[in-house]
Amino acid sequence: MQPNQHLRILTISSMLMLVLSIYMVFVYAPLEIVMGAVQRVFYYHVASGWIGALAFLITLICSILYLATRNLKWDHVALSSVEIGVVFTSMNIVSGSVWARPIWNTWWTWDPRLTTATIMWLLYAAYLMLRQSLENPQRRRTFAAVYGIVAFVSVPLTFAAIRIWRTIHPVIIGSSDPSAEGNFEMTPPMRNAFFFSLFTFTFLYVTLLWHRIRLEQLTVQVAAMQSRLLNKLST
Amino acid sequence: MPKPANSQRPQASFWRTVQAIMWKDLTSELRHKEIVSAMFIFSLLVVLIFNFSLELDRATRDNVAAGVLWVTFVFAATLGLNRTFAAEKDRDLLDGLLLAPIDRSALFVGKMLSTFIFIIIVESIVVPLFSLLYNMSLFTPLLLVVLVLGTLGYTVVGTLLAAIAIHTRAREIMLPILLFPVAVPVIIASVQASAGILEGNALGNISGPLNLVVVYDIILFAIAIMTFDYLIEE
Numbered sequence: 001m002q003p004n005q006h007l008r009i010l011t012i013s014s015m016l017m018l019v020l021s022i023y024m025v026f027v028y029a030p031l032e033i034v035m036g037a038v039q040r041v042f043y044y045h046v047a048s049g050w051i052g053a054l055a056f057l058i059t060l061i062c063s064i065l066y067l068a069t070r071n072l073k074w075d076h077v078a079l080s081s082v083e084i085g086v087v088f089t090s091m092n093i094v095s096g097s098v099w100a101r102p103i104w105n106t107w108w109t110w111d112p113r114l115t116t117a118t119i120m121w122l123l124y125a126a127y128l129m130l131r132q133s134l135e136n137p138q139r140r141r142t143f144a145a146v147y148g149i150v151a152f153v154s155v156p157l158t159f160a161a162i163r164i165w166r167t168i169h170p171v172i173i174g175s176s177d178p179s180a181e182g183n184f185e186m187t188p189p190m191r192n193a194f195f196f197s198l199f200t201f202t203f204l205y206v207t208l209l210w211h212r213i214r215l216e217q218l219t220v221q222v223a224a225m226q227s228r229l230l231n232k233l234s235t
Numbered sequence: 236m237p238k239p240a241n242s243q244r245p246q247a248s249f250w251r252t253v254q255a256i257m258w259k260d261l262t263s264e265l266r267h268k269e270i271v272s273a274m275f276i277f278s279l280l281v282v283l284i285f286n287f288s289l290e291l292d293r294a295t296r297d298n299v300a301a302g303v304l305w306v307t308f309v310f311a312a313t314l315g316l317n318r319t320f321a322a323e324k325d326r327d328l329l330d331g332l333l334l335a336p337i338d339r340s341a342l343f344v345g346k347m348l349s350t351f352i353f354i355i356i357v358e359s360i361v362v363p364l365f366s367l368l369y370n371m372s373l374f375t376p377l378l379l380v381v382l383v384l385g386t387l388g389y390t391v392v393g394t395l396l397a398a399i400a401i402h403t404r405a406r407e408i409m410l411p412i413l414l415f416p417v418a419v420p421v422i423i424a425s426v427q428a429s430a431g432i433l434e435g436n437a438l439g440n441i442s443g444p445l446n447l448v449v450v451y452d453i454i455l456f457a458i459a460i461m462t463f464d465y466l467i468e469e
Contacts, residue, residue, distance in 0.1 A: 067465055122416040133403040143399045146462045
């Protein structure tokens with residue numbers, strides 16, 4: 001497989017955007033008056049949570065497309081997206097914990113929003129384990145696609161939880177529960193930094209996904225070469 | 236849904252197929268008695284362990300009874316679900332079942348209902364025993380409704396995932412890992428509804444979790460029916 005020029009441009013520009021977003025989050029955005037420096041976690045916390053949900057949505061769509069068409073490329077996208085989604089969901093949970101320690105005075109609480117996010121993480125960890133434990137490649141792809149669909153039931157629940165049940169998790173975009181703790185109003189520079197980090201992470205997601213899909217295609221190519229070599233050796 | 240090549244062959248009606256598969260499983264269980272007895276003994280063991288790990292005295296009992304009951308049933312049901320396709324898989328009978336000119340979703344519903352009946356049998360022995368051992372009556376009609384609805388949701392998704400887990404390496408380990416995170420919402424809602432009933436709340440106060448159980452039952456059943464075909468076509 002030849003190196004891809006477009007992908008190289010994408011990689012370099014997402015790196016530059018990441019550097020710029022670090023500047024915006026730590027220097028450009030003003031200090032929040034009540035919470036102080038720890039509020040800056042918010043910009044990446046929300047962005048990584050968004051990427052987690054987006055990645056699992058992509059997995060759902062590609063799983064359905066794989067079952068409908070049996071085209072290998074959908075399976076590659078689905079798997080790649082889950083791996084990236086699990087990494088970003090972990091970042092989301094850990095960064096939330098760092099913020100919660102000074103604001104809620106605890107690392108963790110069994111709030112509905114936190115609980116559902118954890119369940120989501122466990123579901124997609126199970127997805128990856130399932131793929132590991134199936135040997136027949138055809139069966140692995142089909143079963144993973146079915147599990148990718150079943151698992152996605154939890155993602156809207158994670159989003160709905162904050163609105164169905166009473167929760168202490170703040171809602172910055174849209175109206176918040178009165179019992180939420182740690183709410184604040186965004187000033188225009190904060191808003192800019194926030195949307196820029198959202199945009200950067202989405203860009204980064206696309207870049208990573210592309211890299212990961214290419215890696216998966218290379219894996220398939222190597223496996224095909226190996227079996228061809230073995231055939232040649234045995235004859 | 237792709238039409239199978241043999242669609243010209245006569246197909247048995249949906250419910251007759253479901254009945255036939257249930258009857259097959261129930262007869263086999265009646266002769267071996269391995270699933271229900273294993274689930275029953277296991278339930279007693281779990282209740283015993285809870286009794287000493289939580290020190291279930293009068294005061295604690297009222298608060299945690301619903302949780303203890305549901306955890307017991309979930310663990311026991313997982314044992315039964317692990318066996319759902321095990322007999323067919325071990326004796327290579329799955330292909331035989333698939334060769335029969337039957338609707339695949341009828342196969343799913345039949346398998347699901349027979350497992351459901353096994354679990355309900357175990358529950359109907361354990362619930363009176365639990366009431367007897369802890370001197371608290373669990374026989375409110377509403378609680379029985381919650382038990383049936385919650386068990387139904389758990390069995391539906393459990394049967395679907397058992398069909399996946401049966402093909403994995405170390406299948407007994409994979410089933411709970413796949414199943415628990417998917418089933419957690421239905422379990423949480425069932426525990427909340429049961430706890431509400433045991434505290435003596437009226438129907439109005441527990442309608443939230445109860446609705447959630449029903450909604451989950453419907454969503455999970457729809458997904459299971461739509462995806463089961465893909466799991467067994469190989």
